[in-house]
Structure formats: C-alpha cells, structure tokens
Amino acid sequence: MIKLQxxxxxxxxxxxxxxxxxxxxxxxxxxxxxxxxxxxxxCGKTTLLNAxxxxxxxxxxxxxxDNKEISSxxxxxxxxxxxxxxxxxxxxxxxxxxxxxxxNIGFIMRLRGLSEKEIKERVLEVASMxxxxxxxxxxxxxxxxxxxxxxxxxxxxxxxxxxILADEPTANLDSKNAKALMDMMRELNERxxxxxxxxxxDAYILESVRRVIKMNDGAIVDG
Amino acid sequence: xxxxALKNILFYRGRSITxxxxxxxxxxLFIIFVSIQDGSHKSMLENSLKIYTGAIEIYHKEYRDTGGxxxxxxxxxxxxxxxSEIEDIEAFAGRYETYGLLSSxxxxxxSMISGIDPAKERVLSSLKEARREGEFLSENSxxxxxxxxxxxxxxxxxxxxxxxxxxSASDNSFAADILKLCGVFKTGxxxxxxxxxxxxxxxxxxxxxxxxxxxxxxxKLKNMDDAQRVNSEILKLLNDDALESLTWKTLMKTLVEAMxxxxxxxxxxxxxxxxxxxxVIMIYGFVNVSSRIREFGVLRCIGLSGANIFRLLFYxxxxxxxxxxVLATPIAGFLCxxxxxxxxxxxxxxEMYRDYGVVSDAIPLNFDIFTILWNLGVIYIxxxxxxxxxYFYINSFKPxxxxxHV
Numbered sequence: 336m337i338k339l340q341x342x343x344x345x346x347x348x349x350x351x352x353x354x355x356x357x358x359x360x361x362x363x364x365x366x367x368x369x370x371x372x373x374x375x376x377x378c379g380k381t382t383l384l385n386a387x388x389x390x391x392x393x394x395x396x397x398x399x400x401d402n403k404e405i406s407s408x409x410x411x412x413x414x415x416x417x418x419x420x421x422x423x424x425x426x427x428x429x430x431x432x433x434x435x436x437x438x439n440i441g442f443i444m445r446l447r448g449l450s451e452k453e454i455k456e457r458v459l460e461v462a463s464m465x466x467x468x469x470x471x472x473x474x475x476x477x478x479x480x481x482x483x484x485x486x487x488x489x490x491x492x493x494x495x496x497x498x499i500l501a502d503e504p505t506a507n508l509d510s511k512n513a514k515a516l517m518d519m520m521r522e523l524n525e526r527x528x529x530x531x532x533x534x535x536x537d538a539y540i541l542e543s544v545r546r547v548i549k550m551n552d553g554a555i556v557d558g
Numbered sequence: 559x560x561x562x563a564l565k566n567i568l569f570y571r572g573r574s575i576t577x578x579x580x581x582x583x584x585x586x587l588f589i590i591f592v593s594i595q596d597g598s599h600k601s602m603l604e605n606s607l608k609i610y611t612g613a614i615e616i617y618h619k620e621y622r623d624t625g626g627x628x629x630x631x632x633x634x635x636x637x638x639x640x641x642s643e644i645e646d647i648e649a650f651a652g653r654y655e656t657y658g659l660l661s662s663x664x665x666x667x668x669s670m671i672s673g674i675d676p677a678k679e680r681v682l683s684s685l686k687e688a689r690r691e692g693e694f695l696s697e698n699s700x701x702x703x704x705x706x707x708x709x710x711x712x713x714x715x716x717x718x719x720x721x722x723x724x725x726s727a728s729d730n731s732f733a734a735d736i737l738k739l740c741g742v743f744k745t746g747x748x749x750x751x752x753x754x755x756x757x758x759x760x761x762x763x764x765x766x767x768x769x770x771x772x773x774x775x776x777x778k779l780k781n782m783d784d785a786q787r788v789n790s791e792i793l794k795l796l797n798d799d800a801l802e803s804l805t806w807k808t809l810m811k812t813l814v815e816a817m818x819x820x821x822x823x824x825x826x827x828x829x830x831x832x833x834x835x836x837x838v839i840m841i842y843g844f845v846n847v848s849s850r851i852r853e854f855g856v857l858r859c860i861g862l863s864g865a866n867i868f869r870l871l872f873y874x875x876x877x878x879x880x881x882x883x884v885l886a887t888p889i890a891g892f893l894c895x896x897x898x899x900x901x902x903x904x905x906x907x908x909e910m911y912r913d914y915g916v917v918s919d920a921i922p923l924n925f926d927i928f929t930i931l932w933n934l935g936v937i938y939i940x941x942x943x944x945x946x947x948x949y950f951y952i953n954s955f956k957p958x959x960x961x962x963h964v
Contacts, residue, residue: 385958390859390956390957390958391956391958410864411863411864414858414861414862414863414864414957415861415863417859417860417861418860418861418862418863419861422860423859423860425856425859425961429852429856429859429961431562431853431856431857432569432853433562433565433566433568433569434562434565442860443860443861446861446862446866490860
C-alpha cells in the first residue's frame with residue numbers, strides 16, 4: 336500500500352517557491368491497483384509519480400510504502416528501494432544500449448544477485464508473455480519503438496516489484512502498439528498482482544485503468 | 559558490472575581506442591624517458607668514476623676531513639694483499655697525493671700531484687684515454703708529468719718544458735725537483751683539469767719518501783652495483799678501526815646530489831607531459847561520460863548505486879589501461895633493453911659537450927624491471943584519477959534529471 340500525507344513539492348527557479356508542483360497531496364493506493372494520474376501537461380502527475388518512485392525529493396509531507404516512510408531516506412537507501420521494491424517504465428524506453436534484450440530484462444535481477452538459472456527462467460517467462468521471446472539476442476537499436484517499450488516493461492516486471500511506475504509509456508507508440516502494450520500491462524497486473532501506476536493523458540490508458548486520479552495545478556481534483 | 563564494462567568498451571569503440579592509444583603512447587614515452595634519464599645518470603656516474611674516482615676507496619679515517627701526512631695509510635702492501643682475496647674486485651692501486659707548487663719560467667700554480675702506477679691506472683681509470691697531447695705515463699717515465707690541460711694553460715707550458723716542483727714530503731721534510739711535461743689530459747671536469755698532475759708512483763715515492771704509504775687505495779669493481787656488498791666485505795677484511803672504506807655514493811656525494819636534482823627536474827618536465835596526457839584522457843572521458851549522462855541516469859533510476867557506477871567506470875578504465883600497458887610495456891621494455899646493450903651513438907656529441915663533462919658519444923638506456931613496474935603504477939594511478947571528476951559529475955545530477963538529460 337502507498338500512502339501520501341500532505342505532500343508538497345516546489346521547484347525553485349530563481350525566486351523561492353516559484354512553482355508549487357504538488358499541493359498538499361494526500362492519497363492512498365492499495366496493493367494491486369491499476370491506476371492513472373491524469374491531467375494536462377504541467378499539472379504535476381509526473382512529479383507525483385517520481386516522488387512515489389523515490390526518484391525525486393519532496394519539500395514537506397510523508398510518503399509511506401507498506402507503512403515505511405520513504406521520503407526522508409538518503410540517496411543510497413532510495414537506490415536500494417528502487418532496486419528491490421519498484422519497477423519503472425519510461426516514455427523514452429531507456430534501455431541499456433550495450434545490452435541485448437535478454438540482458439536488459441535480466442539486468443535488475445542480476446543487480447539483486449539472483450542466480451543465473453532463476454534469471455534465465457524468469458526472462459523467458461516474461462519475454463514470452465510480452466511476445467518478445469524471439470528478440471532476446473537483439474540489441475535495443477535493432478528493435479521497433481513498440482518492441483523496445485515491451486522490453487522496458489519486461490525489465491520492470493521481471494524482477495517482481497511491488498509497484499510499477501509508468502510515465503507516459505505509450506507516448507512514443509502508434510495506436511496499435513499503445514493498445515497492445517496496455518492490454519499486456521493489464522494482463523500483468525491481473526496475473527502477477529503488481530500495482531501499476533501511470534502518469535499519462537493517453538486515451539488508451541484512460542480506457543484501460545480501473546482508477547483515475549485527476550490532477551490540476553499540482554493538486555488532486557478527483558479520484 | 560565487469561561484463562557491462564566490457565560491453566561498453568566494445569560498444570563505444572572510438573572512445574575505447576582513443577583512450578587505449580593515449581595510454582599506450584604515454585606508457586611508452588614514460589618508460590623510455592625514465593630509462594634514458596636513469597641511463598644517462600648511470601653513464602655519467604660510470605664516466606666520472608672511470609676518470610679517476612674508484613667505486614670504493616680506502617682512507618685513514620682522518621684523512622678526508624683533516625688531511626696531512628699523519629693520516630696516510632701505512633703498510634699498503636698488507637692491505638692490498640687482503641684485497642686480492644676478494645673476487646668481485648677487478649683492480650686496485652694505492653695513490654699518493656700531495657699539494658705542491660709548480661713553477662714554469664714565469665708562472666706558478668698550486669697543483670695536486672698524484673703518484674700513480676701507470677700500468678694499474680690503465681685498468682683503473684680513463685686517465686690514459688683523456689690524453690690530448692704527448693704521452694701517458696709509463697713504468698720508465700721517471701720525472702715526467704702528465705698534466706691537466708687547464709693547468710698547462712695557467713703555467714704557459716709546452717710539451718717537454720721543465721717545471722720546478724716544491725712541496726712537503728710524507729715525512730714532512732722539504733721536497734723539490736725539476737720535472738718535465740710529457741703529456742696533457744683533458745677530462746672535461748674543469749676543476750680537475752686545472753689543478754691536477756700525475757707522475758710515476760715509484761719515482762714520486764723516492765722523492766716524497768712515500769714507499770709503502772698511500773693517501774688512499776682506489777678499487778675498481780667488476781660490477782658497480784655490488785659496491786655496497788663488497789664494501790662491507792672489505793671492512794670486515796681490514797678489521798682496522800683507523801681505516802674507512804667508502805663507496806662512490808659517499809665519495810661522489812656532490813655528483814649524486816646533482817643527479818638527484820637533475821632527476822627532480824626530469825620528473826617535473828615529465829609531470830608536465832603527464833598533466834597534458836591526464837587532462838586529455840580526463841577531458842576525453844568526461845566528454846564521453848557527458849554523452850552517457852542519460853544512460854547513467856536510467857541505470858540509477860532502476861537501482862544502480864553510486865558505488866556500482868564508480869565500479870563500472872573503474873572497470874572500463876582498468877581494462878583499457880591494462881590493454882594499453884600490456885601492449886606498450888614489452889615494446890618499451892625491449893627498446894630499453896636493446897639500447898642498454900647497444901647505446902644510441904650521436905657522433906661528435908662528446909667532443910661538442912666535452913667542457914660540460916660529457917665524455918662519451920653514447921646515450922645508454924637503463925633497463926630495470928623495478929623502474930618499469932613503478933612507471934606502470936604511475937600510469938594506472940593517473941588513469942584511475944581521470945575517472946574521479948566524471949564520476950562526481952554524474953552524481954551531481956538527480957537520477958531522474960540524468961535520465962532526461964539531452
């Protein structure tokens with residue numbers, strides 16, 4: 336479970352507290368949710384996702400992950416948290432260019448120190464689920480955008496995180512690939528029980544999720 | 559991490575090749591430069607020792623500081639008999655030195671006059687090779703003087719001219735004789751050439767009442783590197799508290815210090831070269847790291863720690879440095895070894911720089927495994943240092959900022 340209490344975030348651009356990016360956000364996200372943060376560009380949905388994902392700091396308030404306060408952790412502890420508890424899918428795929436598909440999917444598991452046998456089995460399982468098992472030896476630059484995003488999802492899912500945070504995962508995909516990706520992520524959510532949080536204004540995602548949290552000017556307005 | 563580092567090296571080929579080539583070139587230059595510097599010093603020392611000073615010399619303890627006839631070595635034969643037992647000694651001879659006044663028809667000058675055994679000196683020193691005019695001394699040269707070129711100038715002498723000598727004999731009696739200029743030498747050591755004359759030992763012993771006495775005994779070794787060990791052996795054999803046996807390091811203290819100063823300046827010049835190489839590698843690495851900020855950002859976002867990022871950069875530079883070092887070291891080592899055996903000869907160099915003490919046309923390199931190893935250590939340290947700034951630069955970004963870096 337994720338719990339946010341009175342979270343505020345400011346961006347300083349010359350003048351102090353010039354941009355109030357998150358305004359007193361309080362929120363509970365239960366395990367296994369398939370949730371979207373939606374809203375216009377600049378409304379704070381990505382900032383909120385980054386705060387939940389321990390990728391960015393907040394200025395006040397608390398964020399709890401399974402009753403453990405995470406917003407006050409130091410960088411090393413946040414890195415460990417991201418490695419062991421969270422999965423990320425980025426808009427620009429962000430695969431490691433020098434690693435092939437199999438190595439990219441298994442990368443986080445290797446960092447966690449899992450055995451090669453476990454990694455191989457899990458990589459094959461996830462790759463076949465996401466229909467990229469015929470591309471395991473390819474480098475990212477040899478894949479289409481849709482395939483790369485599936486690899487990114489596979490990388491996030493394979494290590495069995497508690498939560499996957501996906502920031503605009505369909506933004507660089509055509510409608511066919513976007514729909515296919517959302518179908519797969521929904522299946523993963525149902526099959527693996529992993530919570531998936533999106534930040535997007537994509538209609539395909541809006542149609543697919545079970546909960547929509549609408550944001551405007553850094554505050555939650557609905558959901 | 560190591561595998562990822564290897565893949566990065568192969569993926570970013572241009573960067574890898576450039577870094578390896580820069581390290582290769584600096585390793586080669588460093589090893590060869592240090593080898594030339596050490597070789598030149600060794601050669602300078604050998605030449606200096608060869609001219610007159612031995613690798614080891616035996617003195618009465620007070621002779622070097624106080625001087626005088628009271629502190630001459632007595633019973634030289636007993637000592638030289640003992641020295642004959644040491645295998646590592648190539649040659650030795652007792653020398654009797656004294657200061658006296660030399661006068662030509664119109665000029666006078668103080669001179670150190672040394673009684674030497676011409677046959678032994680041919681092996682012990684390069685005095686014969688330093689001859690510029692006339693003849694070197696022989697067993698039958700009697701009152702012939704073999705005089706430094708600068709001293710000849712001072713006295714306005716020509717070959718065959720007579721020179722009056724006045725001095726104090728070893729028993730402190732008055733000694734005087736008419737000597738004859740038979741040979742002129744020039745070593746390039748200005749002070750030495752301007753104040754020293756040599757004369758046949760047996761003739762001089764009679765004149766100075768110095769039979770079986772010596773100012774010191776000079777010793778030439780088969781291998782100069784054994785000086786310290788042989789010196790200990792000599793001290794043990796002498797077993798005489800009144801005598802001291804000194805190696806070239808003490809005898810040539812000024813030269814050793816000059817070489818140390820020269821080394822320091824050599825290393826300063828070299829360090830300037832290394833600063834350039836270091837910054838080239840660091841800036842090149844920095845530019846490459848800058849182009850990979852996004853990649854590092856993503857890695858940190860998904861859970862790669864700062865320590866792992868450092869490890870990744872470390873492995874990359876370690877592999878590239880090792881590759882360069884493995885290629886450069888045998889080549890540089892072979893060149894040093896080859897030119898140690900076959901020194902580079904620049905015809906006329908000794909003639910051109912004779913006044914500066916250069917006595918050989920050869921520039922030898924010095925091959926020494928230990929020196930090469932510390933050279934390699936320096937190369938590794940510089941390369942490792944070159945990743946420190948890029949590492950801190952990467953860490954100056956928040957992971958999410960870095961993952962969006964363009």
